[in-house]
Every structure is written in structure tokens, then in C-alpha cells.
Amino acid sequence: MIITETPKLELEIVNQQLAKAEGIELVKWGLATFGDRMVMSTSFGIQAAVMLHLVTEIVPDIPVIWVDTGYLPAETYRFAEQLTEKLQLNLKVYQSSLSPARMEALYGKLWEKNDVEAFNLYDRIRKVEPMQRALKELNATAWLAGLRSDQTKHRQTLQKVDLQEDIYKIYPILNWHSRDIYNYLTTHDLPYHPFFDLGYVSVGDWHSSRPLTADDSNERDTRFNGIKQECGIHLPSTPEEEESLNSSSL
Structure with missing residues (x-):
């Protein structure tokens, strides 16, 4: 379906209408x-098959944006190939304009600095800039994402339809819980990421993901050494971030 103009939505009314x-x-x-x-996005994380199947059952050819940081575990790359073939995804892979080697030469191994500023810079370079570029190049006005309200404090504040800067965000599984995810995967014979069997409940880059432990209060504690919950892709950018992302130094 071709739609040339971006609709202007009254989000309060839309969310009331879509409440159930x-x-x-x-x-x-x-x-x-x-x-x-x-468009939709995926990280090919632990439960990525749920959103990929749910959406492509309705919109088979939807552009699926995957931001490849260059630091993903080998198992994630193989899992991505498996799901892409199984679901016949219209996959659009985006990467930072800085190669991993060049970034490390200029800034060092940012994940080893273990502070939030270093992680934020890493995420802006490897994740946020490629995602923003993808949305612009694909001329997207709406973005389907598999965020769930029980994952982070920020995600508890979301509505089923929201606005992130000038892009409408739609969260089909916002109110789902782990049991819903499990039931959907088993009903449709879909795979988990192989790291699930190793105790991971969330997986991103190899250097900043680990299995869940008894001391963790939230699944996102297993990411970014527990010092931050969001990578920034699903957060509004500040003017300073916009300037840094558009800088020729990146």
C-alpha cells in the first residue's frame, strides 16, 4: 500500500482506540x-523470531533493519542467516561508517573503560547513527519494534503507539511477558537464539553481554556491564547527539 503523506495522529486518541x-x-x-x-527493526536477539514472524505474516516484504555493530557473537550472525532464510526476510543491513578497527584506533576499546560516557559514545557510533541513517534512506514514517514494558524503566513509560522525534513507533508486544513469548515461539515452531541455552536472556555485542545470574534484578542488568539499560536506538536524541552523529569525524 502506497501512502505519500505522513498522517498526523492524535496519539492519546489512537492509544485509547488501540488499548485492547x-x-x-x-x-x-x-x-x-x-x-x-x-519498517521494522531487529537485533536478532534471544526472542527476535517472535516479532519477525508476527510482522511478516501480515507484511511479508516489510524492510527489516538490522544494525550490525561488527562485534556480535558468531552465533548471532548464524542465527540471523537462519531466520532470514526461514522467514524470507527483506533484510536491510546497516553498519557504522567507522570500521571496528578504525574506531578502536581513534577511541580505544570503549567497552573496557566501563563508564557510561564511553558506552554512550560507542552506541552513538555503532548503533544510533546507522539506525538513523537507515530510517532516512528507507523514507520511513513508522517503525515497528519489539520492545516490552517489563524490560527497562524507559520502556515502562511507552504507549502502544508513540512518537520518537519525527518517526511513529509501534510496539505490538509491549504488554507481553515471558510466558507469552514462550507460547508464541512454541506454537509457531520458532527458534530462540542459541545463547538462550547458555543462560542469556538478552544478547547484544560479545563484549557487553553475559548470562543472567541470581544477583540480577532485571534482564537488562546483563548488558553494558549493568551500568546502563538502553543503547540509545530507542531514545530521542539530544541536539548534542545529533551534532555528533552528523560530524565528519564519525
Whole structure:
């Protein structure tokens, strides 16, 4: 469905209307509202197959944005190949304009500095800039994402349909819990990421992901050495971040 103009939505009204909508209904609403200017993102993480299957059952050819940091575990790359083939994904891979080697030469191994400023710089370079570039190049006005409210404090504040800067965000599984995820995967015979069997509940880059332990109060404690919960892709950028992302030094 081709839609040339971005609709202007009253989010309070939209969310009231969609309050009881299930995940599939939200995807169908997104397609009817935004047409071919709707995209989705994936990290090929532990439960990525849920959103990929849920969405492509309704919109088989939707552009699927994958930001490849260059530091993902080998198992993630193989898992991505498996799901791409199984679900016939229209995959769009984006990477930083800085290679891992060049970034390390200029800034060092940022993940080893173990402070939030270093992690934020790493995320801006390897994740946020490629994602923003993807959205612009694909002319997206709406973005389907598999965030869940029980994952982080920020995600507890989200609505089923939100606005992040000038992009509408749609969260089909926002209110799902672990049991819902498990039931969907088993019902549709979908795989978990192989690190699930190693005790991981969330997986990103090899250097900043680890298995869940008894001392963790939240699954996101297993990411970024527990010092931050969000990588920045799903957060509004500040003017300073916008300037740094557009800087020729990156």
C-alpha cells in the first residue's frame, strides 16, 4: 500500500482506540495507516523470531533493519542467516561508517573503560547513527519494534503507539511477558537464539553481554556491564547527539 503523506495522529486518541488491540491488530493498523513507509527493526536477539514472524505474516516484504555493530557473537550472525532464510526476510543491513578497527584506533576499546560516557559514545557510533541513517534512506514514517514494558524503566513509560522525534513507533508486544513469548515461539515452531541455552536472556555485542545470574534484578542488568539499560536506538536524541552523529569525524 502506497501512502505519500505522513498522517498526523492524535496519539492519546489512537492509544485509547488501540488499548485492547492484540499484536497482529497493531501490525494491521500500522500497515493501513503508513503503508509502504513502515519498517521494522531487529537485533536478532534471544526472542527476535517472535516479532519477525508476527510482522511478516501480515507484511511479508516489510524492510527489516538490522544494525550490525561488527562485534556480535558468531552465533548471532548464524542465527540471523537462519531466520532470514526461514522467514524470507527483506533484510536491510546497516553498519557504522567507522570500521571496528578504525574506531578502536581513534577511541580505544570503549567497552573496557566501563563508564557510561564511553558506552554512550560507542552506541552513538555503532548503533544510533546507522539506525538513523537507515530510517532516512528507507523514507520511513513508522517503525515497528519489539520492545516490552517489563524490560527497562524507559520502556515502562511507552504507549502502544508513540512518537520518537519525527518517526511513529509501534510496539505490538509491549504488554507481553515471558510466558507469552514462550507460547508464541512454541506454537509457531520458532527458534530462540542459541545463547538462550547458555543462560542469556538478552544478547547484544560479545563484549557487553553475559548470562543472567541470581544477583540480577532485571534482564537488562546483563548488558553494558549493568551500568546502563538502553543503547540509545530507542531514545530521542539530544541536539548534542545529533551534532555528533552528523560530524565528519564519525
